[in-house]
Amino acid sequence: MKNILGLILIGAEFWSSPGWGLDNPATPVVKVSTTVVTRTSSRPKSPSPTGLSLMQTALLQAALDRNGFGVGLIDGQAGSRTTLALRDYARSRGLSEPDARAELLADPEPATVVHTLTNEDLASVGTAPGDWVEAEKVASMACASLDEVLSERFHVSRRFLQRLNPALTNWSGVTAGTGVTLPNTRPTSWSVPASRLEVDCTEYRIRAFGATNDLIASFPCSIARKLHKVPVGDLTLVAFAPNPNYTFDPENFPESARAQEIGRKIIIPPGPRNPVGVYWLSLSAPGFGMHGTPHPETIGRRESHGCFRLTNWDITTLASMVEAGTPVRVMNVPAEDAE
Numbered sequence: 001m002k003n004i005l006g007l008i009l010i011g012a013e014f015w016s017s018p019g020w021g022l023d024n025p026a027t028p029v030v031k032v033s034t035t036v037v038t039r040t041s042s043r044p045k046s047p048s049p050t051g052l053s054l055m056q057t058a059l060l061q062a063a064l065d066r067n068g069f070g071v072g073l074i075d076g077q078a079g080s081r082t083t084l085a086l087r088d089y090a091r092s093r094g095l096s097e098p099d100a101r102a103e104l105l106a107d108p109e110p111a112t113v114v115h116t117l118t119n120e121d122l123a124s125v126g127t128a129p130g131d132w133v134e135a136e137k138v139a140s141m142a143c144a145s146l147d148e149v150l151s152e153r154f155h156v157s158r159r160f161l162q163r164l165n166p167a168l169t170n171w172s173g174v175t176a177g178t179g180v181t182l183p184n185t186r187p188t189s190w191s192v193p194a195s196r197l198e199v200d201c202t203e204y205r206i207r208a209f210g211a212t213n214d215l216i217a218s219f220p221c222s223i224a225r226k227l228h229k230v231p232v233g234d235l236t237l238v239a240f241a242p243n244p245n246y247t248f249d250p251e252n253f254p255e256s257a258r259a260q261e262i263g264r265k266i267i268i269p270p271g272p273r274n275p276v277g278v279y280w281l282s283l284s285a286p287g288f289g290m291h292g293t294p295h296p297e298t299i300g301r302r303e304s305h306g307c308f309r310l311t312n313w314d315i316t317t318l319a320s321m322v323e324a325g326t327p328v329r330v331m332n333v334p335a336e337d338a339e
Contacts, residue, residue, distance in 0.1 A: 002240045002323050052078065058160065059111040062183040063104040064089055065155055068190060068208075068217035070314045072299050074183045075157035081220045081300050084203055092215040112164065114179045115154070117146075122176060124149045128273030128294065132248045132259070132266050141271030141294070146171045152272050154182040155313050157297070188313070189320040192216050197237075197322065199223075199308055201230055202332040204300045206290070206308065208321055217321065219314040220300040221290075227302070227333055231285035235328045240319060241280040243270040244291075272312055279315045283328060291315060 052060065054076035061074045061082055069085040069092075090100035126142025129135045143149045151158045164181045168174060194208035194216060207218040224230045246268040253259035272278055277292015292312035293299065299311055310318065 054163075055111075056105065057082070058183065060086070060101065060104055062111050062185060063107045063109070066107075066109060066184065066186045067104075068186065068192075068317070070217075070219040070311065070317075072220050072311060073151070073157040073160075073296055074155050074185070075160045076163075084205055084220070085218065088205070088207065088215060088218040110184050112181050113184045115150070115182050117174060117176050117178045117180060119176045121149060122146065122174075126271075128271065132262055132268070135268050136266045138269060140269055141273040143272055146174055150180060150182060152296075152312060155185045155311070156183050185313075186317065188316050190217065190317050192321065193323075194318075194321040194326065196327040196329070197318075199328065199330045200332050201227075201330065202334060206310065206318065208318065217317070219310050219318060221314075222293075222299050222301055222303045222309040224307075225302045227335070230330060230333050231283065231288045232330050232333050235288075235330065236284045237322055237324055237326045237328060238282040238284050239324060241282070242319070243278055244274065244276055244280045245270050246275045277309075277312045277315060279312070279319050281315070281319060281322070290318070 057078050058074055058076040061071045061076070064071055064082070064085045065074065067089060069089045070081075071085045072081045086097055086100060086104075089104065090097045093100060093103070095103065124143065125146055125148075126140055127138055127144055128141040129138060135141065143152055147158050147161055150156070151161055154161075156164075161182070162168070164183075168178075168180065174180075192210060195211050195213075196209050198207045198209070199205075199221065200207065201223050204221055204223060205218050206221050208216050210216045248259075248262075248266040248268055250256075250259040250262055250264070268274060270278070272292075273294040275294060277294060279292050281290040283289050288307055290308045290310065292315040293309045296311040299309060303309070
């Protein structure tokens, strides 16, 4: 059974560790009105290094996402996250990579859907101040524009979202009832439970394995910038914090003149642009965890102070697959770079 945290923890993560209040609101359930559209596009197709057009690569990325093999932001670009997701999908199905790609491209699911905007969508737009003191004053660390809200909810880069909707040039003027073309991505929850996780610190991926040791999902992640701060070895998941707030502590930012000027701890409210995103999973190594991020474009490299970062949608899916006590093996940590 999941152990849901309701307290403030202090840790060693780049953003420090989040604090959780008992009165944190539950993440709202958003009803999505969708209409299926076809895969075809009249827009010019640009070749990619894989030989697929931009739209075909986006189709492949959406299919990988729906099957639980995250690519980060769907953008039509065949980068390393897409390559590794395809490799893991092929492994999970016992296929060669060419056969796996062909299978995904032939997926009968449509590549895109038309989402009819609701008043709830429009109300999701808010603000996320960059200054700690100003951030303390807002009710939620929200997405600052409608295209940012849709990027977060449908796992798509804002640039590619614009390519899918060339007529929508003023997102601040879009009204409820407008249809927006978006990638057909996976639901938040995952029905297949994971019996264990592996964190691959060379390929920057977290892999989930089922009861029979079969690979069932994988997601790109970021790891510690300084490799000696990676919590290596066999760990377990300890506790879960959906929709966490975040404790800013100036002691964790000695290099910041602004942090020292503030000189006090600050509680930053929950929201998708909270420094630890929309979910925190505590690990048995004190002060370390897996969590979301307000910057999904940064996933898949070394950047934190020790925790493992995922996109908000991937950490939410991962949290639905695991429970307190699930084993986590942190492996394949490269040798520390020479100074």
